[in-house]
Amino acid sequence: MDIKLKDLIEGKRSVILERWFDAIIETYPTDATGFLKKKQDRFANPVGHAISKGTEGILEVLVGEKELTEDLPFLNDIIKVRAIQDFTPSKAISFVFLLKTVVRETLEKEIRQNQIYDALLRFESKIDDLALFAFNIYVKCREQIYELKTDELKRMTYTLLKKANLMYEIPVPEFEIKDPNCNT
């Protein structure tokens, strides 16, 4: 990443994170009391905690040297929460794009003065990549919700099926059969 932009972002890291966090919390229109903004206790406010820890982690990766991969635990944590809340799919992952606006607004003057639009564009492309990963994670979470339903049904009926001889589990063999004709 461009050194100059990196320095600028890191210089205003806490402001950017604060603004990004606030912008995300504002996607919860019903939270009129500001409960989700309270950060003192991760157990009393797990949603706020997931978002605040998650945004910190994501920003670190974005400005860091490491390559972006889908295996981003903090991205996962935020999306898991938003995937089961009252959001349409687009709104659920829109929080990623909010970072673009926040960075542009926070560093508007500095970017203009230093003429680093190219670097900004590259940084924003990285955010786009992140959004695609976010989309993958979101879909995975939603698929899991449906799997949970079927798994639960299986757990509920397992004994009955076994008892009614409707299901048979092949026992694990004690010794592996070494048959050269066998395709194992």
Place this chain on the structure above:
Amino acid sequence: MAKVEKVKTPKPEELSNISYHPPATDWMDTPTEFKPGTYCWGAKEKDLITLGLPNPRQWSPADEDWKVPEGWETTILDGIAERLSKYRSFKVFMDICVRCGACADKCHFYIATGDPKNMPVLRAELLRSVYKKYFTKSGKFLGRLAGARELDMDVLKEWWSYFFQCTECRRCSVFCPYGIDQAEVTIIGRELLNLVGLNIDWISGPAAACYMKGNHLGLEPHAITGNIETMCDDIEEITGIRVNPTFNRKGAEILFVTPSGDFLGEPGIYTCMGYLMLFHELGLDYTWSTYASEGGNFGFFTSNDTAKRLNYKIYAEAKRLGVKYIIGGECGHMWRVLNQYMDTWHGPADFLEVPVSPITGTRFENAKSTKMIHISEFTADLIKHNKLKLDPSRNDHLKVTYHDSCNPSRGMGLLEEPRYIIKSVCNNFYEMPENTIREKTFCCGSGSGLNASENMEQRMRGGFPRANAVRYVQEKHGVNMLANICAVDRAAFPALMDYWCPGVGVTGTTELLANALVMKGEIRRTLDIRLQDLPGKGGNE
């Protein structure tokens, strides 16, 4: 032919266009939306007929018309009046709240959604506003200024939505300086809804099955005995010992009643195997009943009368069999009913004796009136008196944490016994953070009849604060097993753990005990209760 309207595809900038403002409308003017995944199916006609409840018909919460009977407003208002005169607590809870907000952020549904109507104070206000309008002078004259509002169909739908988003876990009441029990407000709210036929399928179905067959799952006697026989086969494979339980045996000293979930689903059956092994090892003179085959009571989530009717069979069966007292299995709401309601409904059970452990001689004075004790009290007493031979190393592959099931912890103060058992049978036990356990325990998010499948998202939300604390100990200590003493927990937690903390299993406390229990004459154990190889014990791991 009807013209098909073209769906307008939103532009990308429209999609990410987010309103940064709180709702423009006051809570009274914010209508309730019914989105799939966040509500349970409506009660079925056949089940309401079976239970003799009002207004049986086919309906769906997604429909505009809920087919409530004409004059339903009068039915509800008369229902409120009746309950105000009958239950002093209800009247006090309606009048006394000063809106201090101490309860507001204590509800797991509110914590996970930020939806103000899930604040306990506002959930109560949904009903209180109607109470004010029709039953207080200030509300009659000042109307909305005094927080009063008319009862209409939107209000009724709102009640249905939010009273079936409360799991009656009572965490909020722990923090209320006036001791307002929101669970009781929800209970009354659901009773009122039931007066016009508005229940959910997951409650009325099991309640109807229980009314006809004695248990929520509708298991007939041969299914119960058959399932337990299968468990006995598995126990024999694990221990080499044949356990021979008896059913409906007259003259037994003890009647054992457990939630029917333990007869069927995973991992409940393993807890049930634990009971069988423990009682066999003790040589306990006890019997199972295929009639009183349900400890739980989904009538409790319907109305006081329905709960009372379903509960009746427990004492009736104890009397018929001539037992001395009753032991109950691991269950949650079952214990709120047994501990706080059964004695008032059907007691005093003079035909029974105060429970005395035949092994230790301990007299359970706490159950002097109900004559029914919890399996954890019974087991903890055995361990305390050194009556069980235990090998906790068989649980060494497990790192266990304990979830205080809401009703036994807050409803009857059962906090130490399960912990004492777990610590005696496991070498690795880790507590979750202080503000998420004991009296302050977070609900599984599926209690009070909300553990259906169609509302999976709602369950994942409601259970998030609990799972969040489990995940903390999973990351910090490597916890891989969540113990509890509740059948709904055992049914609901596996899904919750899979979503939020993959890798954490779910177990009843008695299952852990059964793993560690050294039985007289047993073969060398290489398998655990789930028929899995016991690591480090010579299995094929």
